Amino acid sequence: MIGFTPEQVVELFRLLGSIAAHSLTALISGGAAGAATLFFARNYFTTKIRASIQHHYDVELESWKDALKRESDSELEKLRRFNTEQMEVQKAAFGAFQASHGAAFERRLKAIDVLWGAFLNVSRNTPSVVALTDILLETEYADLLSKPRWRVLVDALSDNDFQKLADMTEAAESVRPFAKEQLYAILFTYRAIVGRMILSLTEGKKKGSILPWPRDPVVHLHMKVVFSDEEISAFRALRVAHYSWIRRMLEAKFLLEAQTIALGQESAETALQQSRKLRERVQLEIEQDQAQKAELDRGRSGSEIA
16 A cells, blocks of 8 residues: 655654644634634645645556556566467477478378379279170170170180289289378279179179179178268169269269378368467467466455555
């Protein structure tokens, strides 16, 4: 609380003594002149005391303002320095992130190229009779063995067709650790379905009855790896062009995933998540610092009141 200095206390008592002396003189002399003198003396000294007290308060107030300003400037400088340090930490984190992911990103791009090449190899080594089934209704599969020009394509099937698929996609196995798993799953699904088509046609040739491969539950099981239930239902609703539908859909899925990686969208999302975590950490530290300052201020205020 605000108090008087020793000099002001002495001055106050001196003024009060003067008032008392003038009052005594006025009482002794009596009359209107004495009363007037007492009135003016009282007003004069009351005004002087008030002015002295007001001056003291003004000096104290300015002193408090200067102290608060210095404290505020100091806190702002601390906050500015803290923010600068955090920005440097964030910058260093981003630099480390980019450096560590640069080489991995190059390997991933290479893996995409190899996987796409393997995908195209599956298409190139798919037997012609598989593409022929695209124009057949389910009731026309029996014609594959009865019509001579189609039977020739069926008879051309052999176990070597399976081996070709394996050989033409072998390179994909070596880059799998660097590829996004979804891309490998798309390639695997395509290779497995084409292999299942070849097996269905080969076994049907041996038995003398070829069944429509689009109704094969094993084909549907392979499709579940990358296709949604709605997409599988759409596939089952087709009457023709089942192979073309699968190939086009898998191509679209592969290219979409590959584009996401090649354009750096996946890495950008990871970087944004990293940045968000850093900002949250900085904000938390600022809030903790402010809470500690507020606690100290409350403790200081309590001490002054006491």
